[in-house]
Every structure is written in structure tokens, then in C-alpha cells.
Amino acid sequence: MCLAIPGKLLEITSKLDETFRMGKVSFGGVKKEVSLALVPEAKVDDYVMVHVGAAISVVDEEEAKKTFEILSLLGELEDLNQLPDTTG
Amino acid sequence: MCLAIPGKLLEITSKLDETFRMGKVSFGGVKKEVSLALVPEAKVDDYVMVHVGAAISVVDEEEAKKTFEILSLLGELEDLNQLPDTTG
Amino acid sequence: MSRNDLGFDTINLGHGSGGLMTRDLLDHIIFETFNNPYLNQKHDGSIITVDGELAISTDSFVVSPIFFKGGNIGELAVNGTVNDVAMCGADPKFLSLAFVVEEGLPMEDFVKIVDSIKKAADTAGVQIITGDTKVVERGKGDKIFINTTGFGKVHPKANISSNKIKSGDKIIISGPVAQHGMAIMSQRDGLEFESTIESDTTNLNFLVKDLLDVFGAKIHLFRDPTRGGVASVLSELADDTNLGIKLQETEIPLDDQVAAACEILGLDPLFVANEGIFITVVGAEIADEVVKLMKKHEKSPRASCIGEFTSEHPKKVVMHSVIGGKRMVTPLLGEQLPRIC
Amino acid sequence: MSRNDLGFDTINLGHGSGGLMTRDLLDHIIFETFNNPYLNQKHDGSIITVDGELAISTDSFVVSPIFFKGGNIGELAVNGTVNDVAMCGADPKFLSLAFVVEEGLPMEDFVKIVDSIKKAADTAGVQIITGDTKVVERGKGDKIFINTTGFGKVHPKANISSNKIKSGDKIIISGPVAQHGMAIMSQRDGLEFESTIESDTTNLNFLVKDLLDVFGAKIHLFRDPTRGGVASVLSELADDTNLGIKLQETEIPLDDQVAAACEILGLDPLFVANEGIFITVVGAEIADEVVKLMKKHEKSPRASCIGEFTSEHPKKVVMHSVIGGKRMVTPLLGEQLPRIC
Amino acid sequence: MKYLSEYRNLEATKKYLDLIAKTATKTWNIMEICGGQTHGLVKNGIINLLPENVRMIHGPGCPVCVTPLNLIDKAIELLENGVIVCSFGDMVRVPGSKKSLLEAKANGGDLRILYSPLEAVNIAKQNPDKEVVFFAVGFETTAPANALSVLHAKKENVSNYSILVSHVLVPPAMEGILDDELCTIDAFLGAGHVCAIMGTEEYYPLVDKYKIPIVITGFEPLDLVQGIYMAIVQLEKGEYKLENQYSRVVKEEGNVAAKKMMESVFEIADREWRGIGTIPESGYRLKKEFLAYDAETKFGISSIATPENSTCIAGQILKGIKKPHQCTQFGKACTPANPLGAPMVSSEGACAAYYHFSNNLITS
Amino acid sequence: MKYLSEYRNLEATKKYLDLIAKTATKTWNIMEICGGQTHGLVKNGIINLLPENVRMIHGPGCPVCVTPLNLIDKAIELLENGVIVCSFGDMVRVPGSKKSLLEAKANGGDLRILYSPLEAVNIAKQNPDKEVVFFAVGFETTAPANALSVLHAKKENVSNYSILVSHVLVPPAMEGILDDELCTIDAFLGAGHVCAIMGTEEYYPLVDKYKIPIVITGFEPLDLVQGIYMAIVQLEKGEYKLENQYSRVVKEEGNVAAKKMMESVFEIADREWRGIGTIPESGYRLKKEFLAYDAETKFGISSIATPENSTCIAGQILKGIKKPHQCTQFGKACTPANPLGAPMVSSEGACAAYYHFSNNLITS
Ligand code: SF4
Ligand code: SF4
Ligand SMILES: [Mg+2]
Ligand SMILES: [Mg+2]
Ligand SMILES: [Mg+2]
Ligand SMILES: [Mg+2]
Numbered sequence A, B: 001m002c003l004a005i006p007g008k009l010l011e012i013t014s015k016l017d018e019t020f021r022m023g024k025v026s027f028g029g030v031k032k033e034v035s036l037a038l039v040p041e042a043k044v045d046d047y048v049m050v051h052v053g054a055a056i057s058v059v060d061e062e063e064a065k066k067t068f069e070i071l072s073l074l075g076e077l078e079d080l081n082q083l084p085d086t087t088g
Numbered sequence C, D: 001m002s003r004n005d006l007g008f009d010t011i012n013l014g015h016g017s018g019g020l021m022t023r024d025l026l027d028h029i030i031f032e033t034f035n036n037p038y039l040n041q042k043h044d045g046s047i048i049t050v051d052g053e054l055a056i057s058t059d060s061f062v063v064s065p066i067f068f069k070g071g072n073i074g075e076l077a078v079n080g081t082v083n084d085v086a087m088c089g090a091d092p093k094f095l096s097l098a099f100v101v102e103e104g105l106p107m108e109d110f111v112k113i114v115d116s117i118k119k120a121a122d123t124a125g126v127q128i129i130t131g132d133t134k135v136v137e138r139g140k141g142d143k144i145f146i147n148t149t150g151f152g153k154v155h156p157k158a159n160i161s162s163n164k165i166k167s168g169d170k171i172i173i174s175g176p177v178a179q180h181g182m183a184i185m186s187q188r189d190g191l192e193f194e195s196t197i198e199s200d201t202t203n204l205n206f207l208v209k210d211l212l213d214v215f216g217a218k219i220h221l222f223r224d225p226t227r228g229g230v231a232s233v234l235s236e237l238a239d240d241t242n243l244g245i246k247l248q249e250t251e252i253p254l255d256d257q258v259a260a261a262c263e264i265l266g267l268d269p270l271f272v273a274n275e276g277i278f279i280t281v282v283g284a285e286i287a288d289e290v291v292k293l294m295k296k297h298e299k300s301p302r303a304s305c306i307g308e309f310t311s312e313h314p315k316k317v318v319m320h321s322v323i324g325g326k327r328m329v330t331p332l333l334g335e336q337l338p339r340i341c
Numbered sequence E, F: 001m002k003y004l005s006e007y008r009n010l011e012a013t014k015k016y017l018d019l020i021a022k023t024a025t026k027t028w029n030i031m032e033i034c035g036g037q038t039h040g041l042v043k044n045g046i047i048n049l050l051p052e053n054v055r056m057i058h059g060p061g062c063p064v065c066v067t068p069l070n071l072i073d074k075a076i077e078l079l080e081n082g083v084i085v086c087s088f089g090d091m092v093r094v095p096g097s098k099k100s101l102l103e104a105k106a107n108g109g110d111l112r113i114l115y116s117p118l119e120a121v122n123i124a125k126q127n128p129d130k131e132v133v134f135f136a137v138g139f140e141t142t143a144p145a146n147a148l149s150v151l152h153a154k155k156e157n158v159s160n161y162s163i164l165v166s167h168v169l170v171p172p173a174m175e176g177i178l179d180d181e182l183c184t185i186d187a188f189l190g191a192g193h194v195c196a197i198m199g200t201e202e203y204y205p206l207v208d209k210y211k212i213p214i215v216i217t218g219f220e221p222l223d224l225v226q227g228i229y230m231a232i233v234q235l236e237k238g239e240y241k242l243e244n245q246y247s248r249v250v251k252e253e254g255n256v257a258a259k260k261m262m263e264s265v266f267e268i269a270d271r272e273w274r275g276i277g278t279i280p281e282s283g284y285r286l287k288k289e290f291l292a293y294d295a296e297t298k299f300g301i302s303s304i305a306t307p308e309n310s311t312c313i314a315g316q317i318l319k320g321i322k323k324p325h326q327c328t329q330f331g332k333a334c335t336p337a338n339p340l341g342a343p344m345v346s347s348e349g350a351c352a353a354y355y356h357f358s359n360n361l362i363t364s
């Protein structure tokens, strides 16, 4: 449940200590300051899922392709090869 | 100095003790609650001079006539005998 | 759903959102009350058919308290603009109506105000033809503000302009001054007093029409001395005409209780706001007849000629006092504040 | 005394008193800025000459913040009413202008807003002909509220009415949705975000005139989806016409950043307020031409036919989604609130 | 937007819908747990693109819907006593027993609608002479951010900040639903963002105990149809496994840092679910060490009790036993403008989602 | 209204004016002490009804005018620090060194304009979490009511109430004026309402020391012309006596109860008069026992100092040495809308009274 949206981590904006990091995340150009306290592994250029002002997960690029790979495997994606959007 | 207006004391509205009396005063029909703390002698039907919410003096009816009496004495008031207004 | 049963005791932000709650409020309160073919278009605006000169006037009403002795902000908003249109020598027929409501206004109060608007509009013979309702957050408004903009055809005989005023013209006032302002003041925190003073808010358009019917272009000006009072309006006129004004203090109608309340608070009644009276400037030759007609009219039994224009002291308003002295009358400076010390 | 040197850094109650301070403010800021023969009458109202059908619309503007990305409350107040008059199929020419100012507003901000009003009015070809300025106590307003009431002659070829809408009529939108609302939202306490989103506030009257010149009565309706957004306006139309509406989600123009901001806050762009766009309903036979003309016009390069009226599901708006599904579009209920959980 | 737009692709979605239609031979009832998934299904019109025999049942995963009435009354009580109450937007329109937070605001309460609980701590810092309470609703997804706000306040010595906790947990609710004898659910779409925090671990016991397929699923149309397809493949094969459709976001171990933070602040407790009743060990409360940040303790309001509307069948809706349009009040006495029960409030609530988006109504 | 309207009688006033004209054979400069009298003279146009050789000089008796600039700055300082400042209406427009109370209010200060100091105590009771300060200006007339407010607060244990005291006394000011070598004043109209409190006693020493007639006078036109007449009769006879024109209100002993109350709260102190400077023993301050009610002590603001505008000749105006129109700033840089000095602020201030009412300007 709960709305979480993927955005690209542009920069680490403050780092009080290892826990309380903040970062600027771009959602298709719209930028918000979010807490990185829950994603210590997140680094600049990662895509993070943001929920109520906190990043809760780093998006795994490899895994992201699987939805489309399954269709390919099933022979359903012949006309969709260029699908995954990389425009950010 | 300081604006003070004569009004008729209609009733004593509260009397916490001998000092902190309040009364309702009518100024030509406009009524205000005023402190009577400074005029312990004031009684209902008296005219009091009210300044910033407190009666500061009881108007002396006899003395009030003197302004006109002087004119009479000086022979200046022949046509003014009915002057003093008693309409309240 | 009835007009008093929208499911909410108070107005909240949703009623101004432009969505379903707004529509409910409009359908069940506004449209139901004012029900007329113009408003029923329910469009972004209304269309009226006109031919000739149209007078237009706008005012926002921000009075506090919204319910006061002798009226409420709703009827004030109708009468104020009806009168401003009338002051142009016109016959007000249409009003636009725009609310800015502070969330938390009891629905009951809103309905009461809407009903007053309807009644005042009917009395003045005007129709509400288009409107708007906005809701602002608590603490960002003051219960309710109302803007009305009024329209009416200029009376065919009217020729109203301060340019027409000349030395010798008489100044007539339609009724006692300072009533509305002192009615409001009587309920003002820290200054309140008991009295029978009531706001004189009323529509003056029929009286204006009657005067124009009879006297036409010999009436040079109408002006309602609302905010700033009689003093401010006359100062402006002296300034604009480059003429002087002589006033006779004894001729200025003033209710006894209003006078007394002004004494208590140290206010000059000439600076106090009015609602239900106007000043008219007329050629000297018709002044007596104008006063006579007005005294017979229900809206102006205490009409009085209070002074005249003069070339003697251009741009100055001079009051001839009760005891025969003279003083300058200046416009109100800032807000009218009680003088106590 | 120059317009920036009235001796006060901020507006205070005296500026609304109706006295000298009010007159100073009007003379040195309002009259000096808008300087035109109507306003210069300095009377309670203005007189215009009209012949025929006149469209009238009123709106109060209460936007916060008063200066926002892409505009301010002043130009909004002009464009909003200019557009509402245009939506009636009319050519807006005159505006009344009424301020309710909260004391403490920096004089500089007031002047800035007045200047924006002037600029927006000039751009739209309208004149400010009468006005009003009230000042309310601190905490009884929100910096400044502006009411404008607009007037204009109905276009000779216009025949705008929801009665004319029939099944098959096409719905065309003049530009991308939700820009204004999201520009405001981006500055809202607790919800703010960084973006290049700007309010799209602009005057649409010349575009409307061009459309009427070419297509006349084949244009059945104009409506600007301001508060309540596209969803509310279309729901009302479905309700009023007793027809259904089919919408194509893929055809609804939407800026990428606006879309992203809506995703973050969980808002539906169809519910978000717009300012600089309108919806027009036209006969199917001219829809392509209308879109073509609009795409060439500077105000509507992203015009798009987003749907049509249908007899299939009366009173219901049905969205055909990106992935080929269908859903009902209902009007906004109360205030548009971010959905997070 | 990357990772959003490609999952809204018409062609790919259609392929999965075709696969579903080809694969599903029997009638299958699939419950999506999460209100966000419900929203995605109805907003995109997916429900009516599914074959007749594949039926989606809306689960209890809308925090707005399951937050008990008494907590709303408590928040209103605080608001009316001068406390600055901060809340997510969707909570503020929910009617309490007498009024909603939005109506209490209209009457003068200082209510702030926020995007993030962290913002509430800032408001507390800026208003040192006021008490500030964050209305901390939500499932496992939201709990870490709310925990973070408490840790933040503690770190910065913000003593006028507290939270009104109404955190609930998904697995106990799923168990409750499955334990109901009227339960007809064949498979679950697991709640993607809950699992982003909690990982997959807790779901294996459920799969095993109830022999039911669970597919952890995302929120975009393509996620949803893929998740449904994966569930149907299992069902048709007679399998019951935990699968992870949303692997780009959900890792097996979940978010270790978030869990640690959450567990340092909260402990498991019994919780009342609106429309369902109290479920043992189904939520969080603040640990003893953090009771200074517990609004109920701080303001002594834990005793406020409020009965639910008796005609509302929200409990059966939330358990998937009935559909909203089977409620006699639906669309009549109960509408989004005047909701009788919680599922009519949020657009993710099952009743409101049906009311707003369903084309069941289009032809009615 | 009884005791008002009869003293506004045209015929009687004319008689006294005739008597004055007949009686005055030389040029006499008469100072009315009180701003209320100034107001009455100009409002009724009396000044220009007097013969050429009877000249009224406006005294320092306008509390708004003599309250030093630094006290206004202090009141503004309080307002800007969240204190509820209560004041009479006429004080709020007086410009301090940077702004007026009214402008400070426009910037967010909680300023209340009251009719009575007693109301301020009620405001303090209603706002227990705020500090409430009454700006206690005025002469002997107003001091008892202000004292009463303090006694009231004490009796009712209202600890968040205090007063910013700026009380000045008339006799020391009269002495100051008479001591100035440029002084041309031949007689005084004594301030009626001050004497209603203080009685006549304090004026005998002045009469004797300076051999100057003093006629305690009221405020209505008839009072004023009678007072002037009485002064002229003395002057023409070469007498100097204390007379009481206003005997309907002023008793010889004054108001004993008021004096007692005032003396229990206040004690005599040196005071700065705006435009004049510090006059020894010319005002009141709170007694030690009441320092808890002293705003300057309570808020530590006694050190705020503010210089006056150097081009303003208010001192000479207040002493009657110059008339307002003899000031180079009058009506030019200095107007009621933009006053440079205090006498231009209140309509009772000598400069403002001239600006507003005088028909000196009518023909200019
Ligand atoms: S429709 Fe309303 S009453 Fe019925 S279950 Fe849903 S919320 Fe409850
Ligand atoms: S006119 Fe102004 S500057 Fe001159 S003395 Fe009077 S107050 Fe001072
Ligand atoms: Mg007007
Ligand atoms: Mg009435
Ligand atoms: Mg008006
Ligand atoms: Mg509108």
C-alpha cells in the first residue's frame, strides 16, 4: 500500500551523520528533498522509491527488465523490443 | 483636559465591595457601564461626569445654573430665562 | 436535499473547491434563492441586453460584525451598490454577487445572509445575475466578505457631474448623519455601548429616480457619504470643483443618541460612515422644492439643506458653528479613531 | 508625491478609511496607473455606452501565495474575468476592480500588483473603469483579495449554450491541464517541490474571438476549467446536457513535470485547477479544423480533441484509459487533497 | 518518468491480459491487498478488461479505511484543544463520530496537511510554545518514516512533538481474512511497498499454512496484470508459492535499515481495525522508551471510544466477502460526500473506488 | 443632553462674547491649559469671534502631545514582542522614531484600541497566556482610572497586566511656562477636569507667586467664553485670583476618593515632556509596591531613548511662545498625515487644531 514513486537521486544534500542523510531526488524534473535514512546503500544516480518524504528502496535495474523479458520468453513481445523507457 | 461627558446614573449594577461599584449611566439614551469607584457619594439619578469609563465627579445642579445667573445679573439674559435644558 | 440540509453545519474549504460541494451549495442555496433566467444560465457569466448609457459600480463589503443593529452585511452589500449606481443618476437593475467566506462560517449564517440579499434585492428591484463563491482558510478572512457590482441605465433626464456645480448651488442631505457608523461602533470590542441606534442601510434608488423625474438636469450631483463621512465627501467636492463650501452646523440632521455616542467617544459625526443617506447638489432655484419633495418621501423625512457652494474660499469647507463661529472642515485623515484624552 | 512615496511602507487601516489617506492611495497609485476617461470621473461608478447583448462575469481571487511562479494575483484577476467573459462568447472590454487588502501588505507589493493588473489589462485590451479599495485588520484577510467584474459585447456570430450540445459533439481543450494548480501547489507549505512548472494564466479572449470569427454558431460552448479542474467542468456538462462524455486519456495534454508532481502527491491532474486553458464543444464536422486553427495560435499550440458527447451513458463521464480500460470520471468532491497512503 | 511510463504500456498490458484470458480456465477470486493496487486497477479500468472468471477482490490495505473511528475522534480532540495536528491529506476528510478533521479545522483547529512526517518535526521546532502531533497512520511502508520522525525529534531534543499511532500490519490481517469461514479467496497479490520494507520472509508461513498463492505485486497497470497472470498460472497448475512480480523494488530481505529503525521505536501490539475489530498482534505501538512521543499517553486520551455505524458492512467488504455495490447503503445513504463507513472515504477505499471509477455504474 | 446642550447656546455665548468685547481694553494673552479646551475653542470657531486684542494661546494640555517619543517606541517594542498593547485611540497614530503604534499593528502587533483602562484588565483575564500592557497616558484626570485598573488587577490576581506609565501633572508645567523669560501669558484658563480630581488648592500658590489670574474653566462654548470673560475682568481690574467657572463639576477639595486611590498607587517623579524636556516632579510613577505592574520594569525597556526632530519647535508652541503657523514646517513638511512633532498629531494638539479648524487658513 502507500504511494511510492521512483526518482533519480541527484545529490546528497546533507549528512548530519551516517543515519540522517538527505538527498535531492528528481522525478522527471520535479525535485524534492528526501530522507535517505532508510537507504544507506543509495548513491547518486540510483533510482529510489520515495514514500512520504523518505526513500524506502533502491530500484534494481536488472530486475526491472524482467516484466518485459517474460513477455519475450513467452513470445509475446516481438513488436515491443524497444520498450523500456530510459528517458528518466 | 481629557474628555468627560455628563450622564445620568440609572442604576448601580454591581457592588463587589464599597470601592468597586459599577453603574449604568445614560448619556441622552446611550448607556454605558461605568466604574463608580471614584465617586462613592454618587447615587441613582445623579448626573456624573464620566472619563475613560470611570465617573470622576457628580454634577452639582445648583452650581450649574450660575453660568446663566451671571448673565441675568448682568442684565444680559432677559430673553433667555427658559434656557437650562432639563430634558436629560 | 433541502437548502438547510447540505450535510454540513459550517462552510468548509470544500465548498469553495469548485467541485461537487461547491455545486451543491450553489444549487441548493444560491440558485434556489435567486432563481431568475439570467442566473439560471449557470455559465461563467450572464448576458443582459442594454441600449444606451449604462452606469456600473463595484464595492466590497467587509463590515464587522456581519450582523449588526438594523441590518447585516448581505443587505448592506445590495443597498451599497444599488445606491452607488443610483448616485450616477442611473436606475440599478442588475447585480453580480461574489462571496469570500472564511471556513467555519455557520451554514445558518450564510443562509441568513443570502436571504437578506434576496430580500434587499427584491426591495430595490434588482436581480442577481451572476456570482462567485470562494472559501478561504480560517484566519485568512473575517467570516464573510461580499463584493457586488451593479448596473443600471442612466436616467434619461440625468446629467450628473461635479463639472456642473457652480457657486450658489445648494447642498442637501437626505437624512441624519452618522447612524450606520455609530451602529457598528456600538458593537465594537472595547468601545461598545447600549443604544437604540440602528444602521440606516436602505436602498435610495427610487428616491433618486423620483428626484430626476421631477428636477432632471437641475440636479447637479448625487453622492452617498459612506466611508469617510460627510466631511470627506464635501472636502473632495470642494477640491474637485475649485469652489468653497459653507456649511451650517445647525442644519445638519443628527439623531440625539448618535450625537451622544459621538460625544462619549470623542468622534466628529461628520467623519462617521453613513449608508442610507445621500448628498445632492442642486441649483439654488430648486433647493426648497427639492427639500419639500424629499421631506414627503419615506426615505428622507429629515432632508435638509445644509449649505452651499461659494467662490469665497476655493477648495475649503467652512463650517458655521452652532454658536456662530467658523471652522475649517478637513477630510478624514486615516481611520476614524475615538478621541478620549 | 510620487506613487512610491505615500509616506507609508505598508498599507494600514487608514488607507481604507475613505478619508485623505484613501484618496492619496487612489490618486497616486490607482488613478495614475489606470488613467482613462471612465475611471477619471472619480465618481461612485462609471458610465459606458452599450448597444445590444452584454456579457457580465464576476470573480474574487484569493490565491495564496499572491506572487507565484508564472504570475501574481493581479494578472490572474484580470485574465480570470477576461476569460470568463470570453467564455460567454463575448469580447471583454471593461473591468471593475475591487481590492480587499490586509493591513501590513508592503506598499511595494501593492504597487507591483497594480502594475501587473495594468499590464494584463492592456494585453487583453480591457480598461479598468471603476473600483474599490478596502483594508481589513491583520489576521482578517490574506494579504490581498481582488474582485474583478468584466463586461463585453457578445460576438455577433456567437451562440453559446449547453442546450446546443448534441451527441457526437467533440470536446477540444486548448492546452495542457493542471499547470496553474500545480504551480501554486509547488509553493504550498508542507507540500512544496522544485520544478519549472509555471502558472499558465493568460488572456484567451483573442483566441476565442478568432474562433468565433471563423466558426460562429458551430461552436456550442466555451468553458474554462478553473477550480475543480477538467473533471468537474465535464461532469457538470454531462449532468446539464443529459448526455454522456467519452474521454481519451492519451489525448489529454499534460506537461511531464506537472504529471510527475501529480504522481508524487497522489493527485489526479483532471481535478487540478487551470487558468490559461479552455474547453470548447464543437460540432463534429468542424472539430479537426478547430484543432488545426488552435494549434497555429500562440495561446494553444497543444490544443487537442480529448473526447466527445455520446448518448450511450447519459450524465456519466467515462475515461478510456492509457491501457484501454474504462473508468468513471466524477467531479471533484471537496478540496483537492494530496493522497499519500 | 523512468520506471513508471514503461509500466503503463498499452501493448504489453494487452499481452498480459491476453495471457490471462488464455490461461484462466476456472473462476478465480484474487484479492489485491493494497489500496494502492485497488486504485491502480480501477483507475486504469483493468477490472473490466479481465475475463469474467477472474475476479478481483479489494483487500483491507487502505490505512485511511482501517484506522478506527476512535483515533479520528482522538485527533479531533487534540485539534480542539489547541494542538497543531499534522496529517496526510487523505485522513482529513474521514468522518469521526461527529465530524472530520477538516470540519474541526474549519471551526478553528490548526490542522496541517503534510507530505511527510519529517516536516511535522520542523513544524514542532518552529512552534516551541505549541504541541505538535503527527497522525501516524499506515502499514509497514509508512512506519519507518514515522519512526524516523520520532528519532529525529529525539536527536534534536524536540519535546513538543509526538505521534498519534495507528500502525497496522498486513500478515495478521491476511490471516484474519483467510480464517473467516466465508472466505472465497484463491490467491493474493501481495502489497509491493509493504514488502519493500518487510521483505518476503513473513509470507512463506501463510503460503504454507493456507496453501494459497501469493504474488508480491507492484502498482502500475503492467505490474498488476503480470501479478494477476502469475497468480493464475499457479492456480491453474494447482501450485501455491510465494512469487515476487515487483522484484525491481522488493528484495527478499526487505529493507534491513528500515526494519531496524522501526523496531527500535515500535513494538508489536494488538490493534483495532476499522470494520474488522481487534486483531491480535496486528499493529505497532511505541516502545516504553519512546512513550514521551506517544500522543495518547502525553495527552491522556487513550480512553476515547467510539462505536461504528451499524448499517455499514465495511468489515465484510474489507474481508472480500461482499462487494461494495452489495451494500444496501452504497450510493444511497453512503456516498463520498457523506460516507457512512471508512471504505467510502479515500479514493483507495473499496467503496469509494467503486463509486468513483467502476464502470459497473456506467451502464446503471 | 443635559449639562451639554444648554452650554452650547448661541444667544448666551454671544452675550459673553459681547461682554468680552466691551470689557477688554488692552491686549491680553490667555492660555487655555487643556487640549480639550483648545478643541472646544477651535471647533466652535470661538477664537475668531473674540476681539483682536484677546488672544488665546494653546497650552501643553494634550497628553498625546507631551508623551515623549521614547515611550511610544517602548510601546512599539512591546507590541513587536508579542505583548497585547492597549491604548486610547488618539495615541495610536502618533509617530515614534520609526513608526506609529498603528503601523506596528499593521505589521502584525496585537494592538487594542479601548475606551477605558478597566477594559484592558478584562483583556488580560481573557488572555492568561499573553502579557497585556495598557499605555497609561494622561494628566491628573486620567491617573485615577489608570490607578483603578492596577488595583483591579491586584484584587483579582491578574498577574499578566501592567501599565506603561506616562502620567504628567499640570501645575509644574504651568510653572515651567511662567518661568520662561519669553513668556507673555497674562492669564490662564485652568483645566476643568484636572481640577475635578485635584480641586483648586494647588493653584493658589501659582496665582500668588506669579500674580496671574487663573480661571478654572469647562469645555463647552459657554464655559469657555465665560472663563475668558472672567479672566479679562480680573486682568482689566488688575486683580489676580483663582476663580472657578466650572463649579458644577469642580469642587474646592476635588475628588477625595480619586486622590486617595491615585496616591496609593502612584508617587510623584520627574517626567520628560515631549517638546519641553524633563520637568522636576512633574509626573507620576508607580510606587515600589506596585512595580509588578510597571511595564518598563517588567520588560526591562526603561533604557530606550529617542531624540526628537530638531526642526520642530513644539517646545515653543507648547509654552505659548510661538503660534503653529509661525513654525516653518507647518502645513509643509509637517501635516496631520505626516506629523513631525506631537502637536500635529492629535486634533487637540495645537498645530493640528490650527491645521484642521482655524479659519486663518480659510482665506490663505
Ligand atoms: S457503501 Fe458505505 S455503508 Fe456500505 S460498506 Fe461501503 S462504506 Fe459501509
Ligand atoms: S507644525 Fe509640526 S514641526 Fe512645527 S511645531 Fe507643530 S508639530 Fe512641530
Ligand atoms: Mg462603488
Ligand atoms: Mg435594515
Ligand atoms: Mg459604495
Ligand atoms: Mg466564479
Ligand SMILES: [Mg+2]
Binding pocket: C083, C084, C087, C223, C224, C225, C226, D044
Ligand atoms: Mg458611494
Ligand SMILES: [Mg+2]
Binding pocket: C044, C045, C131, C132, D057, D058, D059, D081, D084
Ligand atoms: Mg466568473
Ligand SMILES: [Mg+2]
Binding pocket: D070, D071, D075, D199, D201
Ligand atoms: Mg505570466
Ligand SMILES: [Mg+2]
Binding pocket: C044, D059, D080, D081, D084, D226
Ligand atoms: Mg473564473
Ligand SMILES: [Mg+2]
Binding pocket: C058, C059, D131, D132, D133
Ligand atoms: Mg467604493
Ligand SMILES: [Mg+2]
Binding pocket: C044, D083, D084, D087, D223, D224, D225, D226
Ligand atoms: Mg470560468
